[in-house]
Amino acid sequence: MISRLRAACALSVLFVGFSACIASAQQPPAAGNQANEMPSVTTVPSAAQPSPNFNVDAATEAYMAEMPASSRARSDAYFEGGYWLILWDFLYGAVISLLLLNLRWSARMRDLAERITRFKPLQTFIYWAEYSVLTFVLGAPLAIYEGYTRERQYGLATQTFGPWAWDQTKGLLIGIFLGGLLVMALFGLVRRLPRTWWIWGSVVTMLFLIFTVLITPVYLVPIFNKVTKLNDPKVTEPILSMARANGIAAKDVYQVDASRQTTRMSANVSGFGQTMRITLNDNLLRRGSPEEIQAVTGHEMGHYVLNHIYKDLLLFFPVVIVISFALLRWSLDWCLQRWGEKWQIRGMGDVAIVPLVALILSIFGFVTTPIFNTQARTEEREADMYGLNAARQPDGAAQGAIHLGEFRKMRPGPIEECILFDHPSGYNRIQ
Numbered sequence: 001m002i003s004r005l006r007a008a009c010a011l012s013v014l015f016v017g018f019s020a021c022i023a024s025a026q027q028p029p030a031a032g033n034q035a036n037e038m039p040s041v042t043t044v045p046s047a048a049q050p051s052p053n054f055n056v057d058a059a060t061e062a063y064m065a066e067m068p069a070s071s072r073a074r075s076d077a078y079f080e081g082g083y084w085l086i087l088w089d090f091l092y093g094a095v096i097s098l099l100l101l102n103l104r105w106s107a108r109m110r111d112l113a114e115r116i117t118r119f120k121p122l123q124t125f126i127y128w129a130e131y132s133v134l135t136f137v138l139g140a141p142l143a144i145y146e147g148y149t150r151e152r153q154y155g156l157a158t159q160t161f162g163p164w165a166w167d168q169t170k171g172l173l174i175g176i177f178l179g180g181l182l183v184m185a186l187f188g189l190v191r192r193l194p195r196t197w198w199i200w201g202s203v204v205t206m207l208f209l210i211f212t213v214l215i216t217p218v219y220l221v222p223i224f225n226k227v228t229k230l231n232d233p234k235v236t237e238p239i240l241s242m243a244r245a246n247g248i249a250a251k252d253v254y255q256v257d258a259s260r261q262t263t264r265m266s267a268n269v270s271g272f273g274q275t276m277r278i279t280l281n282d283n284l285l286r287r288g289s290p291e292e293i294q295a296v297t298g299h300e301m302g303h304y305v306l307n308h309i310y311k312d313l314l315l316f317f318p319v320v321i322v323i324s325f326a327l328l329r330w331s332l333d334w335c336l337q338r339w340g341e342k343w344q345i346r347g348m349g350d351v352a353i354v355p356l357v358a359l360i361l362s363i364f365g366f367v368t369t370p371i372f373n374t375q376a377r378t379e380e381r382e383a384d385m386y387g388l389n390a391a392r393q394p395d396g397a398a399q400g401a402i403h404l405g406e407f408r409k410m411r412p413g414p415i416e417e418c419i420l421f422d423h424p425s426g427y428n429r430i431q
């Protein structure tokens with residue numbers, strides 16, 4: 001359901017280089033994850049049936065009552081734990097950055113890169129590789145807990161440690177390569193244009209982001225998962241008919257074997273231009289009713305028709321990127337004047353500054369989490385409304401909301417939802 005997840009991931013690769021976050025993982029689905037599964041609703045509760053006395057609140061409550069209390073308690077605990085992880089991720093990352101600066105490990109990694117080659121761009125790339133590997137290793141304890149141990153505790157992961165770790169490593173390599181290209185370009189700009197680098201840096205970062213979103217469905221996703229054309233006419237015919245009715249020139253729908261990594265059900269719109277596509281994951285295809293699949297696809301078509309990818313890429317992210325670079329330009333100077341000598345950073349064009357950049361961007365990202373969530377949630381709500389009208393499967397949509405309640409708290413308070421939810425809550429979606 002998340003059109004912007006990939007874009008956000010691309011951004012974090014660009015910016016922070018904690019490449020573990022783009023990785024997913026692979027392994028055949030394990031049996032026995034039923035403990036946390038919400039029921040697949042097969043009948044519409046009587047209070048939600050069409051009638052002259054239909055009452056929205058009563059219908060919503062009737063759907064909520066379909067969920068076992070134990071499953072809801074479990075998903076609430078999982079999701080609320082995620083709030084704390086936002087804080088721990090931020091603090092843990094900040095400590096790593098401060099260690100690299102204060103112990104002068106960053107300066108030493110730069111010195112090592114300079115001993116290996118005299119060619120500046122290559123020095124930058126080597127430093128970036130050293131930095132990526134070191135932060136990957138130092139970040140591993142929290143990453144393992146968050147991405148592996150905890151996911152297994154809640155029955156959401158389907159893989160053993162080996163394949164999970166291999167996928168993290170693939171994510172690291174992609175981060176080194178793609179992030180390395182961007183970092184080389186940015187440091188080239190800083191060295192040549194000491195006054196205006198932040199403007200040109202914003203432009204280059206934008207172009208890089210567009211490039212990453214473009215190649216993601218075709219080149220990056222297949223590194224982790226198998227993507228195939230969906231061939232079951234019982235599933236594809238109603239979907240393609242809906243696509244035609246909504247002016248989408250789609251000939252194919254794609255499926256991805258997400259069950260290699262997770263029990264979560266989802267779908268997304270990714271790419272743009274020639275690579276833009278709707279992909280349903282196999283958990284949805286396996287457990288969702290035809291009505292639910294159509295409701296979910298209608299939602300994804302909403303992202304498509306309402307141009308959410310273009311709005312994100314051409315309106316939202318440019319603003320975020322320019323603000324980030326302006327913030328960097330001001331705050332890097334300020335920090336270097338105070339601590340530059342202590343950290344043995346020679347100036348703006350010195351790659352040893354990277355942990356400081358990561359620290360500043362992570363503070364910015366942490367503080368603006370509610371803004372990012374609200375921007376995302378607003379588009380998700382638009383897509384929900386579009387999907388209800390396009391698919392005309394409100395009960396399928398309710399079933400989808402219940403399934404997503406396996407990993408997302410169903411009924412948060414209004415402020416909680418506003419600050420911490422990147423999708424509307426299950427309760428609001430059903431309503």
Ligand SMILES: [Zn+2]
Binds near residue numbers: 001
């Ligand atoms: Zn969505």
